[in-house]
Amino acid sequence: MDIRIKSRNTELTDALREYTLDKIKKVRKYFDGILEMEVELTxxxxxxxxxxxxAEVTVFTKGPVIRAVVASPDMYASxxxxxxxxxRQIKKYKGKLIDRTQQPRSTKLVADLDNNSRSAGEPKIVKVKQFAxxxxxxxxxALQMELLGHDFYVFTNSETEEINVVYRRKDDNYGLIEPIYQ
Incomplete structure (x- = not known):
């Protein structure tokens, strides 16, 4: 397992590096499928x-990407x-994996297209992300979206082979956006 530690706007001392490695290595005992971990201290x-x-940690596994971010007045506390x-997130994910193998769920995802108008100001693209x-x-x-802590997730639907978006609705259910080509 590869662990990368980066720092931004702070010096990464040997003591801080060792402390981070000791703490991060403890996560391995909860999940065997970790391929690599990326830690960013800011x-x-x-x-x-x-x-x-x-402190931000991103865990790359064979399945989902798990991410956690915490801010506090002290780096060691973070x-x-x-x-x-x-x-907690890894335990939750493993619990859902066990539930899924023991009992099929019938989660129904319903699309809710919301046609809100844009504000009067011209928005601009300030960041571009690329991912596989x-x-x-x-x-x-939906599980991957939960583990990342995002409000939506773009993916290729394995059943239809189309690009879809799953998102969290205000009623804490999920919505699925599927494209219709005309």
Whole structure:
């Protein structure tokens, strides 16, 4: 398993690196399928931000990508809290895997197209992300979205081989957007 530690706006001392590695390695005992982990330690220089030390961990597995972010006044506390959060997410994911193998779920995803008008200002693209899209079922995409902590997830539907979007609705259910070509 490859563990990469990066720092932004702060010096990555040997003590901080060793502490991070010791804490992060504990996550392995909960899940065997970890391929690599990426840890980013950031310090926000703005004095008005009290939670200025941010620890972000991304775990790449054979299945979903699991991500946790925590901010606190102390970097060591941020590392402790992000590891705890990551452990909870991995336990939740493993529980869902066990539930899925023992009992089929009949989660129905319904599309809800919301035609909200844009604001008067001209929005612009400020960030571009690229990622590999793996074929999966809508249920697997919803699980991946939960593990990442996002409100939507773009994926290739393994049943239809089309690009779909699963998203969280305001009523805490999920919606599925499927394309219709005309």
């Amino acid at each position: 310090y926000e220089k703005n004095p008005s931000i009290s939670q200025s030390h941010i 590392i402790d809290q992000v590891v705890d959060k990551l452990e 899209i793996k074929p999966m079922t809508p249920e697997e995409a």
